[in-house]
Amino acid sequence: MPKRFVLRAGAIVAASALVVIGAAGSASAHVTVSSPDAKPGGYAKLVFRVPTESDNTSTTKLVVSLPTDHPFASVGAQVKDGWKVEKKEEKLPAEVKVGDVTLTKAITTVTWTATAGGIPPNDFDEFALSVGRMPEGVDSLSFPAVQTYSDGEVVKWADVAKDGADEPEHPAPTLKLTAAITPVAATTSEGTSDTLARWLGGAGLLVGLLGLAFGLRPRRTAVAAPGEKQ
Template sequence: MKAKKWMSSVLIAGAVLTLASAAQAHVNVYPKETTTGAYEKYTVRVPVEKDVNTTKVRLEFPADVKVSTVQPIPGWSYEFEKDKDGKNTALVWTATDGGIRPHEFMEFAFVGANPKEAGTLSWKAYQTYANGEVVEWTGAPDSKTPASVTTVKAGAGEAGHDHGQAATAAPAADTAAPAGGSNTLPLVLSGLALLLSIVSLFRKKA
């Protein structure tokens, strides 16, 4: 009986870690938290989940975010999409040298002026593969292809005109995209803590 409980707990902990890894396979926009009125550097992390190269990435901007500055990347061209009033509404990055290969990821950066009101920003992304397949990262948070979400908290400053400079600094932990898989660290630690608790409980009952 104790052995069954032990195995069940291990499977639950494993599921937690698996979900953490799966979340990182999605197209994500960082930081996940920022402040109102700031000029924020946003980074789009694009992993390749299939056995074929990613050759195009399209990102739609939330209506209240103004974007006019993008970081160039070797091997990729970019183009802004505009509405009838000339406002930038999306960015499209297109590979000029093969794209992102399987089991790799790339990050695309731009600067956006945050809205003056607190709330959430939903980033709709479209990932195109070399075989023509398009994965639409536009769904709800609990869907298989969720849109990335950034929380905007109240800040003291407003976005200025010096592109690339934040009028109000975002929290240090979220200023840039986490390096490698560090974004999974909290969930991994939680899983390990759960395992240690189970081991301790098992030893006491043994």
């Protein structure tokens, strides 16, 4: 096979890979939400990552909507230099019991507005909330967001992904909740290991005692046969 053909084929493959990687990167550049400590029934830090998907304009405003069917009794917003933060409280459609508290109103939106600069083109920033308590018996929570650019463009991240369907163009930031795991297996393993260690230790002690007993057993004196020296 000619060397030139091999080099050309390799270049085409590499270029194709870069195109695919670039497409995947641009497709994933959405407003997203994550948490390092969210679990049902507890308090959590929610982190919203906001990329500026523009070559010449900045992100100047972010509005995050909080769930009203699973409202939070407590909402604390991160204070950031260069940003003004506002929380809006509204009456809930129906009373919701959260732990020992029954809520009739709750924080429904949190807004960060840039006071200087905003998020530059092709860069990103993160905005955090401290919320609680997290609902129980829920697999995920959606936080629709509205992103405003310096040229007036508004992008609504509010589409809900459907099972089996492709990701929508502007998906709502969604947080997956994982139930707290009780370390039952670890406790069982430790108990089993401890029992095994004790059993082996006892067996070793028994073998040692048997060895000692055989070592202390009186030796028989050999009786020389007639004509043999002892």
